[in-house]
Amino acid sequence: MVSTLKRWLIGRPLKSTELGEQRLNKKKALAILSSDALSSVAYGPEQILLVLITISAAAFWYSIPIGMGVLVLLLALILSYRQIIFAYPHGGGAYVVSKQNLGTYPGLIAGGSLLVDYILTVAVSVSAGTDAITSAFPALHAHTVSIAVVFVILITILNLRGLTESASILAYPVYLFVLALFILIGAGLYNILTGGVSPGLHAPIGTPVAGISLFLLLRAFASGSSALTGVEAISNAIPNFKDPAPNNAAKTLMAMGAILALLFSGIVFLAYYYGIVPKAEVTVVSQIAEQTFGRNFMYFFIQGTTALILILAANTGYSAFPLLAVNLAKDKFIPRxxxxxxxxxxxxxxxxxxxxxxxxxxxxxxxxxxxxxxxxAVGVFIPFTLSQTGMMIKWIRQKPEGWVLKLIINTTGALISFTVTMMFFLTKLAQVWPVFVFLPLIVYLFNRIKKHYEAVSEQLRLTTCEPAVPIEGNVVILPVAGLTHVVEHSLNYAKSLSADQIIAVFVPFEREAGAQFEEKWSKWQPDVRLVTLHSPYRSIIQPLSKFIDVVQRKASESHYQVTVIIPQFIPKKGWHNILHNQTSFMIRAHLLYRKDVIVTTVPYHLKK
Known part of the structure; x- marks a missing residue:
């Protein structure tokens, strides 16, 4: 039943030879890997206004120069990550760049930041999409968490079905969103040009505003830069592209940058010109759409596509997180x-x-x-800064043709990214302080996992391992619970091993039960020794474990191996297991951690 459900949810298994068919062309890759960056248009401009409103609505005109600053940073990041794509065509992004050029620890910081950031990508994107839905349908506010969880489950299942299939489905909402916002921006600009929007809704650019400061402007710039999250995803996911992968990835990155720049600048300008004031339960895009079209079909179309892309922006995380995890796992920093x-x-x-x-x-x-x-945002700007710095070191060391221009691009990106990161720490410490907790913990965990794998490798390597102790004989211990076909089957297997000694062990809770069993055993298997271990505390594992210790100590003196054979019957149907005590399973689980004791399970399959 479980297998049938799995096939229904994720489809038939694919052969390894079909891997090439799972790679993405540029159109599908743009939809899958750009959804996070493009969706941030829905909340990036709003983050700028939320900072400026602390002064007054008259300060909203500063969103224009701040928006231009964000576009400069976007240009630097796009050009820089384009260089990373060609320099590291096998993917890995900030983690690989930082590790190879700055060292292991900067690489782990970048990798750990991005792993956490992709988790945040899914949670923030789906929750933001749910907010867009509840903005249009306020009655759903009470069910926000349930709606978000259902969306995460659906996207997870969709990604388990395969990259190509998920891309084929998710491409349509992404391109519909881009179309909807271009229509919104075009209609908004048309209304402005034809006088349909009153110039009195906003303060003119250059209006003096009391209380404004460079620190506050930098804070707004840092907040608006949250619109650039997801820019790095394409460089992490180069292996997902059809050949030539680096060329296709670079073209997709440039297309994403161009679309993101147009949408971001359009929303920032319309929000300023319309005099939009951010509200708790209505998004900025929702207000612009309502003022442009009213609450008609186009308004709900824009809200619907915005909600969809905010939810599907989570798919960027699903595309990039597994590939980053693969790179970390190959380097033995996370589980294989x-x-x-x-x-x-x-x-x-x-x-x-x-x-x-x-x-x-x-x-x-x-x-x-x-x-x-x-x-x-800070979780992605830390890798931004490290990757740009890593590329600077790479160009200085290698000095390839045209390295000076490349160095200037990466230096610009590194300085701006570092400034944004510092502004987050200075202005939003109450929200970003967990970085100082989880990043050291993640790096510590990475190193512990690495040391474990190295220790295992050292112990298993033939050239460094201790020489194996010769085995002169074998003592078999067979726990029994009654005279059954299960015990008979296991006993026959034990005899086939040519063991030097077979000891059956019975653990009764009452002495009378022990005496009765000994009498039956002597008649059934007189040639096999039976040891009865009375257990007044009704434990089977404790007395059995002590007995095995005694036998093992004596056996080791003669270089004998102790083997415990565990009889176990297997019900015909899986759900029948819950009707039984699973004693054999518990004994096996306990003994697997005992040194120098071999545990063998002999299954007996029931027919009905």
């Missing part, structure tokens, strides 16, 4: 299970873990992820 491809050739373990952690975050924040946006 992240390198395993699933039935549909995707890295399903990474997809499932990402979905699970995102749901936990949504539940913990009760779907109110606005406070997470600064943490979300």
């Amino acid at each position: 299970m992240f390198t395993v491809r699933g039935d549909r050739l995707g890295y399903s373990n990474g997809i499932i873990i990402l979905g699970f952690l995102s749901i936990l975050l949504i539940l913990a924040s009760k779907g109110q992820t606005e406070e997470l946006i600064p943490l979300y």
Whole structure:
């Protein structure tokens, strides 16, 4: 039943030879890998206004120069990540760049930041999409968390079905969103040019505003830069592109940058000209759409596509998180299970873990992820800064042709990214302080995992391992619970091993039961020694464990191996297992951690 449900949800397994068919062309890749960056247009401009409103609505004209500053940073990042794509065509993005050029610890900081950031991407994007839905339908506010969790589950299942299939489905909402916003911006500009919008709704550019300061402007710039989250995703996911992968990735990155610049600048300008004031339960895009079209079909079309892309922006995390996890796992900093491809050739373990952690975050924040946006942004600007700095070091060391221009681009990106990062720490410490907790913990955990793998490798290597102790004989211990076909089957197997000694062990809770069993055993198997261990505290494992210790100590003196054979019957149907005590399973689980004891399970399959 479970297998049938799995096939229905994620589809038939794919052969390894079909991997090439799962790679993305530029159109699908743009939709899948740009959804996070493009969706941030829905809240990036709003973050600028939320800072400026602390002075007054007259300060909103500063959103224009601040927006231009964000576009300069976007240009620097796009050009820089284009260089990273060609310099590191196998993907890995900020993690690989930082590790190779700055060292292991900067690489781990970049990798750890991005792993957490992709979890935040899913949680923030889905919650923001849910907010867009509840803005249009206020009656749904009470169900925000449930709606968000359902969306995460659906996106997780969709990604488990495979990259190509998820891209084919998710491309339509992304392009519909881009179309909807271009229509909104075009209609808004037309209304402005034809006098349909009163110039009195906003303060003219250059209006003096009391209380404004450079610090506040930098704070607004840092907040608006949250619109650039997701720009790095394409450089992480180069292996997902069709060949030639680097060229296709670079073209997709440039297209994403151009679309993002047009949409961001358009929304910033319309929000300023319309005099939009950010509200708790109505988004800025919602207000612009309502003032442009009224609450008609176009308004709901824009709200619907905005909600969809905000939700589907989570898919950027699902595309980039597993690939980043693969790079970390190959370097032995996280579990190797992240390198395993699933039935549909995707890295399903990474997809499932990402979905699970995102749901936990949504539940913990009760779907109110606005406070997470600064943490979300700083989590990506740290890797931005490290990757740009890493590329600077690369060009200085290698000095390839045209390296001076490349160095200038990366230096510009590094300085602006560092400034934004510092502004987040200075102005939003109350929201971003967890960075100082989880980043050291993640780096510590990475190193502990690495040391474990190194220790395992050292112990398993033939050239460094201790020489194996010769085995002169074998003593078999067979726990028994009665005279059954299960015991008979296991006993026959034990005899086939040519063991030097077979000891059956029975653990009764009452002495009378022990005496009765000994009498029956002597008649059934007189040639096999039976040891009865009375257990007044009704424990089977404790007396059995002590007996094995005694036998093992004596056996080791003669270089004998102790083998414990555990009889176990297997019900015909899986659900029948809950009707039984699973004693054999508990004994096996306990003994597996005993040194120098071999545990063998002999299954006996029931027929009905």
